[in-house]
Amino acid sequence: NAGVTQTPKFRILKIGQSMTLQCTQDMNHNYMYWYRQDPGMGLKLIYYSVGAGITDKGEVPNGYNVSRSTTEDFPLRLELAAPSQTSVYFCASSYPPKSGASNQPQHFGDGTRLSIL
């Protein structure tokens, strides 16, 4: 089972460059998320999507954009890379939460380590 697949695993960017972090899942999950993990910190939500064509901001959206044209894919774009965006980025997906039912956990990709120099 592939689960959640992120590419690339590592990337070094120069300040001002742009790039897209790819995320795809094969579990037919409606919900998808992008988190960032800074050194010594927990994960923080950047953007999320509850289904194809629907996206919304999380806690730390500045400097990022997303799109969700299909259920499977949820790419994250950095338009003008800044040193503050050096981090490890995680994509996650889940079924819609169901009230009263055993909670659907989020499945995570292996992360993308991004350095901006």
Next chain:
Amino acid sequence: AQTVTQSQPEMSVQEAETVTLSCTYDTSESDYYLFWYKQPPSRQMILVIRQEAYKQQNATENRFSVNFQKAAKSFSLKISDSQLGDAAMYFCAYRSAPQTGANNLFFGTGTRLTVIP
């Protein structure tokens, strides 16, 4: 946003011994979910155990169990018979009951567990 606090940046345990990792959270909600995730050096985020707030019984998964104290807003993880493979960063996470919006996870800053042979 809900806050999750892990007051132990680092912990160590002798192999085969028991260790308890602490987690507290702040919320005004009555229905929610709590999770412990393990992050080994490979960076994967692996779900260890989950607890629904409406359940009084503490969750257990093999050598892993929780002590959920709802009134105290405490959710500690106990690892029994510690193994070398348990060495990792452990994150406590909170998720609201199903509602419109992100239904994302809020993470603590993590506890790095070292297992001593």
